[in-house]
Amino acid sequence: MAWVPALEVGIAVISQREKEEERKRQRSRKSRLRFLLHKKKNWRGVVCDGAIIQRELEKKMTMLTLPFEEPALMADPQFGSNFPRECVSEAKSRKNDTCLRDERPSTPELKKTDEEESEKDEDEREEDRDENGLPRRRGPRKKKMTQQRVERVKMRRQEANARERSRMHGLNDALDSLRKVVPCYSKTQKLSKIETLRLAKNYIWALSEILSAGKRPDLLAFVQTLCKGLSQPTTNLVAGCLQLNARNFLTDHNGEASHSGRSPYDSVFPPYQSPELGTPTGHGSGTVDSAKPFRPYGYCNTYESFYESTSPECISPQFEGPLSPPINFNGIFSLKHEDTAEYGKNCHYGMHYCAVPARSSLGQNSMFRVSSDRNFPYDLHLRSQSYAMQDELNAAFHN
């Protein structure tokens, strides 16, 4: 699938851009500091000893120089001539930069601030000196807090709190929606926020890999991908939802799969019967223990050992209702049991897989239906439109 590597390239590009932007910012700050050093003698508005300023600036310069390497700029003795333009834009774009907080530009704002300063009473002036008697950093003067103003600030703070609460509730609602569409949904044992996000990321990744492989997924590989980076409890929960024992797919300390032998996928899914050839395909074909009759989607005889840690809390087709294949059109694995109406509310879209050159080799045995009239790997359409295909897929796996 062409778009999976494209995603990786995109991520790499984004991270490269972030690095460059950070470099630019550092360059800008550094230039600013050099400029301030250069102009130190003409610095107005700062009631502070010049030596102190220089020490502070040099300290900042030292800190900023560490990760920064640009010999051309550093070696340029005329760097000051290039400063003003950069400084102005920097001052506009990063008004809260630390070095700028100390600066008092000669502008109408300065006059205004000076006027406000003149209105200050002596008590406030006392507060402007630190423990050493040195003047504190000067910034915009705070307006006098009248009772009315205090009340207004309080009121605004309360409103802001309410908005923030509401915003967080919206975020939590979105997370709840996400919980419902990732594998392993339990109303009683909710995944934490971070685990939900991790699982969702893994799920997307796993589905992408399945699409790119263009064949029926290996359950263990699928679950291993799902559980990457998840905590042990969440791993167990996913294992329960997938009716597997966590130890069968947990990765070892090297991050490699530690399982061996026949894939439990074969115990969950019957060997796929090719409609045309009538021969079993897929994993472990021919390895099914003939002495023990195979039970599709069964979990009560031959492979019970795989299901020791199933979670009764998990809502899954395997736990309730008529047996149905744990795989469907929408999510490869159908791990949640929701009625159609409820599911339709939460999941309005299904994926319609379309033909792409990279997957042109997909045969009729592929689990994905492929149409030949599209170029984009997939498009979205209303879920109701996919019922027929879903039924067809489910039927295929029943067989």
Added chain:
DNA sequence: TAGGCCATCTGGTCCT
């Protein structure tokens, strides 16, 4: 009881 998770408050920053 320590640690994890969560909700809420709060101040800072950015944007309109």
Added chain:
DNA sequence: AGGACCAGATGGCCTA
């Protein structure tokens, strides 16, 4: 000025 967004702080709750 005000709203959205963000991150840090804090306290409560739960569990191993």
